[in-house]
Each structure stands twice: as structure tokens, then as C-alpha cells.
Amino acid sequence: MAEPQAPAEIAPGVLACEVPGCGVAAFAAKDFQRGDIVLQEQAIFISAVDTPSRRNEEIYKALLAELHSRRLTADFTPNAHLGALVALRDLGVQGCKDFLLKKCHGDPEQLPNPRLARQEAAPLRRCIASGILPPACAALPAVEYAKLRMAIQLNGFRFNFNAQEGDFGYDTGEVLFDKISRLNHSCTPNLDFNLSWDADNETVVNTITASTPIRTNEELNISYLPLRLKLPVEERRAQLLKHWGFHCRCSRCLLEGGAPCVATPAVSRIPHRSDTRSEGSDSEGICWEDLCDPDATDTKC
Numbered sequence: 001m002a003e004p005q006a007p008a009e010i011a012p013g014v015l016a017c018e019v020p021g022c023g024v025a026a027f028a029a030k031d032f033q034r035g036d037i038v039l040q041e042q043a044i045f046i047s048a049v050d051t052p053s054r055r056n057e058e059i060y061k062a063l064l065a066e067l068h069s070r071r072l073t074a075d076f077t078p079n080a081h082l083g084a085l086v087a088l089r090d091l092g093v094q095g096c097k098d099f100l101l102k103k104c105h106g107d108p109e110q111l112p113n114p115r116l117a118r119q120e121a122a123p124l125r126r127c128i129a130s131g132i133l134p135p136a137c138a139a140l141p142a143v144e145y146a147k148l149r150m151a152i153q154l155n156g157f158r159f160n161f162n163a164q165e166g167d168f169g170y171d172t173g174e175v176l177f178d179k180i181s182r183l184n185h186s187c188t189p190n191l192d193f194n195l196s197w198d199a200d201n202e203t204v205v206n207t208i209t210a211s212t213p214i215r216t217n218e219e220l221n222i223s224y225l226p227l228r229l230k231l232p233v234e235e236r237r238a239q240l241l242k243h244w245g246f247h248c249r250c251s252r253c254l255l256e257g258g259a260p261c262v263a264t265p266a267v268s269r270i271p272h273r274s275d276t277r278s279e280g281s282d283s284e285g286i287c288w289e290d291l292c293d294p295d296a297t298d299t300k301c
């Protein structure tokens, strides 16, 4: 088990600090009994489509229209943009910088170069052009938009209010929590999570409880694969790499599969093509001139 270093209290009885190879992790600062609530938090941001207000449907439908217009790259998926667009609408550029861009957003090597980032930001430009998002959102540089998408994908939870598999909006969009996003994955988790709709505050609440007795200084972990923990180590690691971009270093994976051969996260969940040319600056925003991007060879404006 990794040892805590330079910890900061993020909630009563919960400390966070850097752990080599795993980024920030959370640790118990006291003993917890099975069933104790360890963390409970309201969402800082909801892009899930299936909520009682259905307020994210407009953006999701605009992204579906993009898909059908065939103006975008072949690997475009609406879900990979929905969270970032809703976050920009609800939190604004500064809120996204303050709350979301400070969260882990994966391996910097996997971010698109500035030219590709501008192409991938086409849905943002079109949402601004069509009035779905305010013009102020154009101040976010394209590379920051790519980081935002990544931060949401790595830190978000899926939430369905009522929708069942096959229903419109099922498993579409995310919910993010500030402190809970510091919890790393383990294939032998000591925490359970439960998402519920808080009707009074019109938000989602995540309640994290101890699934086993926890001793002071133990790392606090949820499972990102709650239904797939019976899979062999290679398959668990492959799914974590594919969906969350990291090589699992939990104690069970280390025991069953040894140390991962690659030290840092290697796969981005943001689909983008293997264009590695680097052009231009990443300091410019998605300005109005970019609305018809001359560099975008495979998009029609």
C-alpha cells in the first residue's frame, strides 16, 4: 500500500496527497466501520441527459445533428463533447478553469496538437454560432477544450434518473464531484458509491460508504469497474486503460499481474486521429474567425 505524503484534509477523516504513479490519492485519517459514510457530496456539474429537467437534451441533440451532418471526423462521438459543452454553458470559461481543468486530465503526450485541437473543437464553435452556448465560451483555447473533455471523461460518473438501456439519453453524459474525484480505483475497493437525485436542490448526490472496516492511513478506493471485478487481471487492466487511460497499479493487479510495463497512462479516451504535426500556438482562443476553420480538411462549414 502506498504511503501518504504531504497530506491535505479534503473532508473530515479524509486526506489527499500525491502517490508516485497514481497522481493524487485519498487516505483515511481515522478508522471507519463498514457502512460508515466516508464522503458525501453534491455534483459540481451535471451533463447527464436523463435528469428530471432534461436540460442537457438541447446540446445532446445538437451533437447528434453534427453526427448526422457528417461534417466531422470519422471518430467523432457526441458523448465525448457533451460534458465539456454543458460545463461551459453552466460554469463558464472561468468556472471550467477553476473547477475542472485542475482535475487530472491524463497524459499530456496524448493531447492533440494545436491544429488538431482546433479541428476537434468544431462542435464548440458551432454551438456558439447557433446560440446554444454564449459567445464568451469562445475565449477557451482549443487545447484547453481538449483538456476539459479529457478531465470530464476521467473524473465523471455515469448517472441515469429513470432511463433504461435503449431509452433516449440512457448512460449519456456525466456527473462530477470535487472531492470524490480524488478517489483512485482499486480492484479490491474498500468503498461503495451511490448516486441519487436530490429533488430539493435539483442535483445529484454521491454517497461514499465503507464497504469493509478501514484503518487509519489506508488508501480509500472505489472501483471504476463495479460489475467487472471478476474478470482476469489482463481484462480488468485492458478496460481501465481503454476507458480511463491508466495502467492499474492497485495491490490486486500488482499481485496477479505484476508491475505494469508502462509507467504512465498511455491511452486517451478522446478519440483523435494520429496526426502528430505540431503547428500554431495553443494560447489562442476559439475565436470567431475559427468558426470556418481553414485547416479543417475534413469538415464542412
Ligand SMILES: C[S@@+](CC[C@H](N)C(=O)[O-])C[C@H]1O[C@@H](n2cnc3c(N)ncnc32)[C@H](O)[C@@H]1O
Pocket: 021, 022, 023, 024, 025, 103, 104, 106, 154, 155, 181, 182, 183, 184, 185, 186, 244, 245, 246, 247, 248, 249, 250, 265
Ligand atoms: C478520477 S482520477 C483519480 C484521482 C487522480 N489520481 C488525481 O490525481 O486527481 C482518475 C485517474 O487517477 C489515476 N488512477 C486511478 N486509479 C489508479 C490505479 N489503480 N492505478 C494507477 N493510476 C490510477 C489515473 O491517472 C486515472 O486516470
